Amino acid sequence: MMCPFCRHDETKVVDSRASQDCAIRRRRECLSCGRRFTTYERVEESPVKVVKKDGTRVPFDRERIRAGLEKACYKRPVSDVQIEEIIASVEREVQQEFDREVPSRYIGELVFQALREVDQVAFVRFASVYREFKDVNDFVEELEPMLRATLPE
Ligand SMILES: [Zn+2]
Numbered sequence: 444m445m446c447p448f449c450r451h452d453e454t455k456v457v458d459s460r461a462s463q464d465c466a467i468r469r470r471r472e473c474l475s476c477g478r479r480f481t482t483y484e485r486v487e488e489s490p491v492k493v494v495k496k497d498g499t500r501v502p503f504d505r506e507r508i509r510a511g512l513e514k515a516c517y518k519r520p521v522s523d524v525q526i527e528e529i530i531a532s533v534e535r536e537v538q539q540e541f542d543r544e545v546p547s548r549y550i551g552e553l554v555f556q557a558l559r560e561v562d563q564v565a566f567v568r569f570a571s572v573y574r575e576f577k578d579v580n581d582f583v584e585e586l587e588p589m590l591r592a593t594l595p596e
Contacts (some may be wrong), residue, residue: 444482444543446470451475459539467538491537496545503537503545508554515569521562529557532574 445452451473458470467484475478492500512526533553537545557565 446473448478449476492544493547494544516565519562520566525561
């Protein structure tokens, strides 16, 4: 996003909220001149890209997160509404904090934190099965050190 004042192309998002028509209103600050301006962005037109560990980029996909969560929560007392809330909170966080790209690891951490609060068993399951669903949960790859510290031996 280019600064309208000095044309510098790096800005940081200082505030972000939904406005009408599915647009996101963002308050941005130029990293060069420090001035602030507001943009309205349509989510569909600028999907956040997820940067995987190997450097490849894929579009942010809430259905991937859902697939992983549903497997982890199978036969657990976690409702569809709770799963949807986790996904929505992850999505919201990503859109607020990141401009174009988000590290896969960050998404994984958000999912883990949210799931741990909702259901401990589902959390451990999610942690232990993620290897088998690499294509679904590849955003979790980098969490291994954290998993080792969290999983019971
Ligand atoms: Zn500027």
